[in-house]
Amino acid sequence: MLSPSAAAPALELHDVACIRGSNLLFRGVTLRLLPGQMLRVRGANGCGKSSLLRVMCGLLPAAHGQVLWHGQPMRGREGEASDLLYLGHQHGLREELSARENLDFAASLGGERPSQAAITQALVQAGLRASAEVPLRRLSQGQRRRCALARLPLARRQRLWILDEPFNALDAEGTEWLMSEMHGHLRRDGLVVFTSHQSLPIDATADLELAL
């Protein structure tokens, strides 16, 4: 008997190409990522790492090929994408809301309202306890990044994490925490896709590496 995970690869890309404007960013990207596996996408600035991630989560149409999630096309299932967490290059946080309100709002987009205790716990883990109630526009770049990443402990139900440059603007302690959070997700049979342009200790633990 095949295990279910081997029978149904979770994330599949078939011969995917992406064109922005008149530039061909990449083509022929084929890969399959199974539950519990991590994919690192690396490459120089402007080579299409972010675009690949946006194609993966269905925000951008692929110029060629297709992206499948459990055998279903990823694109066109917006709104049902509650088993997906995407953290883009921009934080996706709202300047007027505090870190706590932002986390609550972000979770509500997945159709959930986590308890205040769970939000507090996530904020503590992300090292934002002291600045939880301050409007985000008064926080530093690193603190904003931490606030965006504090969504991870609240996103246990989301199987697929797609993280664009998650280590940017993080200090050593934050990097450590993020790596443990990503490995924890893999142990729960989750899938992680992330990009980075610098080399990090986590790179060695990636199951797959894609160089664009």
Place this chain on the structure above:
Amino acid sequence: MTVPASPTVAAPSSTRASQGAPVSPLALGGYWLRTELRVILRRGTDVIAALVFFLMVTTLFPFAIGSQPELLRAVGPGVVWVAALLSVLLSQAHLFSDEWRDGSLEQWLMHAPWPLLAVYARIGAQWLTSGVAITLMAPLIALQYGLTAPSVAVLMLSLLLGTPVLCLLGALAAALTLGVRHASLLMALVMLPLAVPVLVFGAGAVGAWQAGIDPEAHLSLLGALLALAVPLLGGAILWALRISVQQ
């Protein structure tokens, strides 16, 4: 004692503890509306600028026209309606642009289980701080034009029915012009021609009442426009936003 502390109940499984229970669309919509209102009020300047603009334009007209009661009474409804239209347009200049820039727009387009509901919550909050506020200011403005109490009531009713349509049109224009330089000028070009029917029936309702005609036909047409605009423009706005995040 009587209330079980939820964290301790959920504590054995950390997975459970961090998950919220799924929420009904209605509760979620209510929460989104409250959050959008909070964002708009904290941003502040857009709302205040639009309302001050409305107040200023409608107050300046009587000074310029002079004290001719009949003339003021005749032009009053039209002036209020034109000012309302421009004020709504002004308040919506940044309706989606901040969210588009900070990446939260793509977050809700991708993750929200009912993206259309999120769109309505955003526009609804915008309407409460512009359209409803203008409607509530209307009696004050009407004093300067010598409008009678019944015609003020008709004016307020027409504003209440018409401003949501203006908000939806403005939102469509804002969604279509996301990422465009000098978007507000383009927004006006997109929205103003479409807003003409609302303007005609809205100001016409009060005009009809003043001429001794039943304004019901005008108000019914405004209501029909609203009933058409909510689903059709809502869908069009969502579609325009989906395209804008692909840039």
